[in-house]
Amino acid sequence: MKQHYKIHSKETTVRVLNTEVSAVRKKDIVKQAVRVIEDDKIGIAGAIGDCDLETLENQARDNISIGIPYPYTLNEPQKEGFINKDCSLSHESLKDTVEDVLDFLKTYDEFDFSEVAKLVEDRISFTDSQGTELIYEDKYLELGFILKEKALANLFDGFLMYNGRSFDLEKFKSFNKEILKAYSTKVDMPEEKELPVIFMGGDALKMKLVQELNGEKIGSKASLFTDKIGQQAFNKKLTLLQDFNPVTGFRPFFDKEGTVNENYTYSLIEDGVIKSGFTSKKIADEFKLPYTGAASGGFDDVPTLGYTNLSFKTDTENLESIGKAIMIVIASGGDYTSDGSYASPVQKAFLYDSGKIVGVLPEFQISSHIYDMLGNDYVGTFDSPFYTSDQSTVTVCKMKID
Amino acid sequence: MYKFRKNLYSDVRIEDVFETTIGYRNAKLEQQKVRSYKGAFIRVFDGDKWYYAATTDLNNIQSELDVLSDMANPNETIDEHPVVKAFEVHKKEQLMFKDNSVKDIPVEEKKQVLSSYFDIFDREEIVQTTYAYVDKKVVKSFYSSKGSDLVFDNQTTGIGIRSQFLIGEEKGSESFSKAFTTFDPLKSLGEYFREEVEKQVDYVKHAENVEAGEYTVVLSPMATGVFTHESFGHKSESDFMVGDETMAKEWTLGKKVAANGVTIVDDGNELGSGFVQYDDEGTKARKTMIITDGELTGRLHSTSTAVALNESLTGNARAMNFEFEPIVRMTTTYIDKGTRKKDDIISEIKNGIFIDTIRHGSGMTTFTIAPNRAYKIEDGKITTPLKVSVVTGNVFSTLDEIDGISEEFDLLSFVGGGCGKMEQFPLPVGFGGPFIRVKKLNVQ
Numbered sequence: 150m151k152q153h154y155k156i157h158s159k160e161t162t163v164r165v166l167n168t169e170v171s172a173v174r175k176k177d178i179v180k181q182a183v184r185v186i187e188d189d190k191i192g193i194a195g196a197i198g199d200c201d202l203e204t205l206e207n208q209a210r211d212n213i214s215i216g217i218p219y220p221y222t223l224n225e226p227q228k229e230g231f232i233n234k235d236c237s238l239s240h241e242s243l244k245d246t247v248e249d250v251l252d253f254l255k256t257y258d259e260f261d262f263s264e265v266a267k268l269v270e271d272r273i274s275f276t277d278s279q280g281t282e283l284i285y286e287d288k289y290l291e292l293g294f295i296l297k298e299k300a301l302a303n304l305f306d307g308f309l310m311y312n313g314r315s316f317d318l319e320k321f322k323s324f325n326k327e328i329l330k331a332y333s334t335k336v337d338m339p340e341e342k343e344l345p346v347i348f349m350g351g352d353a354l355k356m357k358l359v360q361e362l363n364g365e366k367i368g369s370k371a372s373l374f375t376d377k378i379g380q381q382a383f384n385k386k387l388t389l390l391q392d393f394n395p396v397t398g399f400r401p402f403f404d405k406e407g408t409v410n411e412n413y414t415y416s417l418i419e420d421g422v423i424k425s426g427f428t429s430k431k432i433a434d435e436f437k438l439p440y441t442g443a444a445s446g447g448f449d450d451v452p453t454l455g456y457t458n459l460s461f462k463t464d465t466e467n468l469e470s471i472g473k474a475i476m477i478v479i480a481s482g483g484d485y486t487s488d489g490s491y492a493s494p495v496q497k498a499f500l501y502d503s504g505k506i507v508g509v510l511p512e513f514q515i516s517s518h519i520y521d522m523l524g525n526d527y528v529g530t531f532d533s534p535f536y537t538s539d540q541s542t543v544t545v546c547k548m549k550i551d
Numbered sequence: 552m553y554k555f556r557k558n559l560y561s562d563v564r565i566e567d568v569f570e571t572t573i574g575y576r577n578a579k580l581e582q583q584k585v586r587s588y589k590g591a592f593i594r595v596f597d598g599d600k601w602y603y604a605a606t607t608d609l610n611n612i613q614s615e616l617d618v619l620s621d622m623a624n625p626n627e628t629i630d631e632h633p634v635v636k637a638f639e640v641h642k643k644e645q646l647m648f649k650d651n652s653v654k655d656i657p658v659e660e661k662k663q664v665l666s667s668y669f670d671i672f673d674r675e676e677i678v679q680t681t682y683a684y685v686d687k688k689v690v691k692s693f694y695s696s697k698g699s700d701l702v703f704d705n706q707t708t709g710i711g712i713r714s715q716f717l718i719g720e721e722k723g724s725e726s727f728s729k730a731f732t733t734f735d736p737l738k739s740l741g742e743y744f745r746e747e748v749e750k751q752v753d754y755v756k757h758a759e760n761v762e763a764g765e766y767t768v769v770l771s772p773m774a775t776g777v778f779t780h781e782s783f784g785h786k787s788e789s790d791f792m793v794g795d796e797t798m799a800k801e802w803t804l805g806k807k808v809a810a811n812g813v814t815i816v817d818d819g820n821e822l823g824s825g826f827v828q829y830d831d832e833g834t835k836a837r838k839t840m841i842i843t844d845g846e847l848t849g850r851l852h853s854t855s856t857a858v859a860l861n862e863s864l865t866g867n868a869r870a871m872n873f874e875f876e877p878i879v880r881m882t883t884t885y886i887d888k889g890t891r892k893k894d895d896i897i898s899e900i901k902n903g904i905f906i907d908t909i910r911h912g913s914g915m916t917t918f919t920i921a922p923n924r925a926y927k928i929e930d931g932k933i934t935t936p937l938k939v940s941v942v943t944g945n946v947f948s949t950l951d952e953i954d955g956i957s958e959e960f961d962l963l964s965f966v967g968g969g970c971g972k973m974e975q976f977p978l979p980v981g982f983g984g985p986f987i988r989v990k991k992l993n994v995q
Binding site for chain 2: 164166167170171172173174175176177178179193195196197198199212215216217218261264265267293295297299300301302303304305365366369370371372373449450451453479481482483484485486487488490491492493494496512514516
């Protein structure tokens, strides 16, 4: 069996310094690897840049002698493509688009904006000698500007961002007018010692889950969740997916072993019950765990198990109904203890009240425990009303405020 | 050689990379990768904007240069532009790792060294261990329209081991890592790994939850290094300061910003993860005194930021790899050693906390350290292990709160991870320092 994994990434990046375009960067990079699997062993050879595939295959065949075992059932041949051409931006026009954004931002003289807007065009393919052909082709804009308040001496004071394929300048202006107005409106900390906290994207919540749901950690009994599989550990409405959906993830719908799940997802937590950790072929086989198709690793690595993309399923409507809440912009550096206690400073947050972003709060701390945050204190996951991407969610849970 | 367009500044950086990755899990081989590749980063400057390209097609560098030059606006006075005038020009071949190259060491020898440590981790308290050997040698060639013609190299070797501990109901994980610029020091890490494993077993067995609050905190050299990097290192990267009058006023050279005795240094010449001979725009590495005895005396620069702030070059324009432009980054950053014994500094604390190892840190106005191993200090002695989520402090005030600096001192280098700055992560850096005592930090 021979497998070929190829990444062709073309990027144009417009770098912004103090609300002016300072540089334009273009990149066109090809990375590819050939894997040969024979007699339950795997050999891999990879290259950055153009290369002769036959030479790569011969190197991979030679590398079988290293003796890395791969005695796993290979997938049935499959052909599937995700080819998205929705993004109408061109590499040539990106600088003009960014300058339009900067024209809007320059009207806010109290702030400076820096960093990058990037048009990414990826083609990632996984093919094999038995006819498998999986192709992910996508083009999207990543805009991420740091915001500095000119009156303050901080490294930065916030972010403006957009990730997506259908950038709409008017929507961007409309949403960020509200955000920038809020940045200029300082408000006091609410008196409540506990409030709903809105996590955009929910990374602080997923940080512990991605560590503890790793199948290898569960299988070796080192996970906090090892003894909780099959149990109601979290709020009944919470469902967590291993998520390879290319529409929302801007990533291939297949894992590094060429596995495609139904609807590109696999439920790891369903209605609050922990169903499974995420696994590769090796880990599922070794620990007799459900196989979830979550192999990761570098383009020329033996497929391994590390990080995987997790998402909370939308389970609640109408974010406005949560009333008074805190909307996190930057909560950097927080972490969990080994038994699940969480604490983090919140460097930048807005007071949110019934659908309105009221103003910016002073710095504070949040704390809780993973079983509380996603248990009794879990409020829900909502479709995001904020224009930071074409389609995203926010997750809300009550936290102690200090 | 390349034909650089008249009336523009241009440079070309070519990276010739050799790297090895070997991975074992629970003593079984899972990964063995040896690869070589080349890539180039090309820059053109017209006095107003920069134009960059990254490519793996080295036969096409001239045409990439031409395309970028077509995008730029010719500038007859480009040679008089202050940034262009400030670029250093070196014509030299300086290959430090020609005779002790990791390329010349057989992969079997690298596997042998890594596997010689397996028995240390083969114990009932450890349920899973991953072992990684990593090396990387990069030969960089740098050519510019000002006349630079420079070839230099860098090399890293390292071992990183991560174990999951399970003792009764108690669980925990820890990483053990060391990096060097040559291969031989990797053969003598047994004692270090043994001691660390013993400490971690004791920690997992006995750790209690911390009572949140403000404490006097003693930081180990590892924690001091992360604290220095996060709390002040990033603040001294002057690209954050260009065009920002408020920040420039706040961080005026000569201002008292730390307690007496606190000296912070960044030095690209220190052998280790942060070692650079020249930065990625061809500037020779320097030792920069960022704080001297509490007073702000320097900051880190690329050529552009040095010119913008009318200061000297420091050799801190670094790129993560050939795919990126150089930006202002740290090299090896540390607090300089003090004059007191570590034990004396601890003996004066009635109720405090000692941070031994860390998972990560971050730095804005509030900096954070997420400890892995932390301990109570009671009546001048390190006692019970503690589970701590995060330690936080204010950048502006904490440096003034340092009231004990030990003579014991260590600089550290690791493999795996590194420093992240916007899109460029991870960049290898070195850090470390003495044991320091901070009068007041928030512990949760």
